Amino acid sequence: MKQFIKYFRVSTRRQGDSGLGLAAQERDIDLYLSTYAETPWEVIGEFTDVQSGNDSDRPELQKAMALAEKTGAVLLVAKLDRLSRKVSFISTLMDRKKLNMTVASFPTADKFMLHIYAALAEQEREFISLRTKQALAPLKGTGKLGGNRGNIDRANAAARKVADDHAAKVIDTIAPLKEAGLTLQQIADTLNKSGVLTSRGGQWHPTTVSNILKRA
Incomplete structure (x- = not known):
């Protein structure tokens, strides 16, 4: 047994x-x-x-x-x-x-394949972290992102750029699933099981899938 x-x-x-x-x-x-x-x-x-x-x-x-x-x-x-x-x-x-x-x-x-999956997932997390840091780099002149309306607006713009770039990357995966009739929850489950991360490096939910489709 x-x-x-x-x-x-x-x-x-x-x-x-x-x-x-x-x-x-x-x-x-x-x-x-x-x-x-x-x-x-x-x-x-x-x-x-x-x-x-x-x-x-x-x-x-x-x-x-x-x-x-x-x-x-x-x-x-x-x-x-x-x-x-x-x-x-x-x-x-x-x-x-x-x-x-x-x-x-x-x-x-098998073990070899799992090792490869782990390496790919780690690379994706590192890339997302690097991309976020680069997007926020112009805002660090005063040592912090907040403080006045201009800094807040630039921070919001940088965050939108990160989200837009990520949406462009994953839409080719999400769109066919949606066209195949999968629900938002089913699409989220598929992405999570495949090891694909959100723009913030987290798990997918129906709302995050919906946001990607709206951005696209």
Whole structure:
């Protein structure tokens, strides 16, 4: 019988207490188990960390990996960034020969492919950060962006430029999905599962998809 160990991560205690974030991860994991997992299967453990994805010292993840290596079970996570947002940390997991793991949103990906996905996601985050800094650079003459009407207007213009540039980048992905009849929520789910980030480096929601379509 195929055995799995579920691992969840949320960034804040509020998310952990309220279930925000956890519910979406549980949904994706359950979808994988019901659609892709070999039958019969069983879940032999669940672990949850309430920590940033940039924090590599996560006790519950260490427990989950240790149990997976001991039993031969598969460590199952909803998305790659639930393990880490650092490609260097993902690389260390790939080197653990006894660790078998699966990412629900990439159900057929092997370790090598997951490593590539992690590297691409990290590059995109770095690019978004750099682009935002360059857009705001002209506003730093006084050491802060606020203070008077002119600075506020320039800050708003810079933010709009970042949003417009990002909309132009992702509209070729979003438009065909909309034309195919997908709802805004379905489009948002597709983008999130594919590792595509919003202009602010966050997750997609129906409203953010709608905003992109309006800008386009």
